Amino acid sequence: MKRVVIVISSLLLLAGCWDRRELKEIGIVSAVGIDKDIDTGEFLFTSQVLNPSALKPEAGGTGSPVKLITTKGDTVYKAIRNTHQEFDRKNFYAHNRVIIISEQLAREGILPILDGITRGREARGYIWLCVTKDSQARDILDVKQQGIEKVQANYLESILENQKLNFDVAVIKLNDYYKKSLKGGIDPVIGVLKMIVGSGDASQQVKLSGGAVIKNDKLVGFLNETEARGYNWIIGEVNSGVLTLPSLLEEEKLVSIEIREARSNIKPEIKGNEISFNVEIKTSGALVEQQGEGTLKTRKEQYDYLNQLEKELEKKIEQEINNVIEKAQKDLKADIFGFGNALNKKNPKKWKEVKDKWMEDQFSNAAVKVKVKADIGTRELLKEPLKMKD
Known part of the structure; x- marks a missing residue:
């Protein structure tokens, strides 16, 4: 207005x-x-x-x-x-x-x-x-x-x-x-x-x-929205967002992780005629909501709980990324991630050799390895969930 x-x-x-x-x-x-x-x-x-x-x-x-x-x-x-x-x-x-x-x-x-x-x-x-x-x-x-x-x-x-x-x-x-x-x-x-x-x-x-x-x-x-999220992880367009994970304190409850920073790196590898890619994601976030009730009394319990959450977060991000890669390679046959771009930057000669058959052959068959490293800050972890007094 x-x-x-x-x-x-x-x-x-x-x-x-x-x-x-x-x-x-x-x-x-x-x-x-x-x-x-x-x-x-x-x-x-x-x-x-x-x-x-x-x-x-x-x-x-x-x-x-x-x-x-x-x-x-x-x-x-x-x-x-x-x-x-x-x-x-x-x-x-x-x-x-x-x-x-x-x-x-x-x-x-x-x-x-x-x-x-x-x-x-x-x-x-x-x-x-x-x-x-x-x-x-x-x-x-x-x-x-x-x-x-x-x-x-x-x-x-x-x-x-x-x-x-x-x-x-x-x-x-x-x-x-x-x-x-x-x-x-x-x-x-x-x-x-x-x-x-x-x-x-x-x-x-x-x-x-x-x-x-x-x-x-x-x-x-x-x-869909989950696939778009996986796509954004790969191309480095994750600035902020919220992911939910199962609570490790209580069944059928959830925790919310706010993503606050993320970086992506696509690394092509060439071995003879074989082209593959390594996708590395580093992300950090904070525990902003915890539905499950429970008390982490010692620093070690907090540390172990945090490590478990980080592993679950890494697993979820890897799954979303792998799912959208499979859809792009097998169903859409479209290089939406810029793998060809990354290959061209690393080895222009190899790209020139394969670019005419990139979509029909090389991209769809390229092996992609995904590695995610997640870090969840501890500041919000110390707060227990709200609950009624007995």
Whole structure:
């Protein structure tokens, strides 16, 4: 909300290019969605345009804070231009937050869709790129979000930025997608937006969940949240998050470990024609919740308990990593971890030799050894769980 007011105020103060009259003639686009008309095969381009009057409660503004404009075209750029025939303002895209592409279109190819947006200078490289799952892009933009933000695009931007606090999802910005898609040696994973059934007054909600795997610029499958977490461990995108483990003090109870730091290292090994990889993870965290009741009376008991928790944590992380590696190698056949990239850095000559058959042969058959070292701080360990007095 604050950002929207600043943007509008800044535009009012600009001289030369924009004056008050011109501001009234432009529509500030906060998000776009691209779908496909299943009947005609045309592109459906949806712009989420801000309604400034509805964003000023002090001026008694009413109505929806945004307006959705959907137009058709046999190309994306044509669909963008056709908004001039159906909307009374010229769309201004410099403050766009996110591009959403429907699952159907993503399976056909993403770069051709982005070409019509970026070549026409309708998008900046720092915005978020997402695909939908089991819904249309326009439907995602049409949901009345359940957060504090009045503008859906700001809500989407916030949950995408919150990935640094939640390692169960994968996200990517436009520039990074270009780099991974065009560089070779790594396949991108894009953020996934899906609609879920809400509760109370909100019949529908939008959730960021898992990740979408892109191979040769086409969507080939999805990662669930556990798989996305394993993926983030490998690529070194774990900044914070919470893992639950069975309590060692009481059956059917849990403990929560907050991950506070993590590092990843991918090491290729070459022996003759055999290529393998070692994935090393080092992580530290804190015991932030303990459901099981019990007392650790001595330092040795605390130390032993801590060691057991660390081993359980290492085992869980290794399992999640191994599961997503198996899915990538056997089901998706997509190198989402950048193993090819790591091989190229270590031995460019070997990479040049195998890159043409990397996905079909070398990557899918490469042995991967995972080693995790976890450290859990002791400060919170000394606190006993809350319990009723006898």
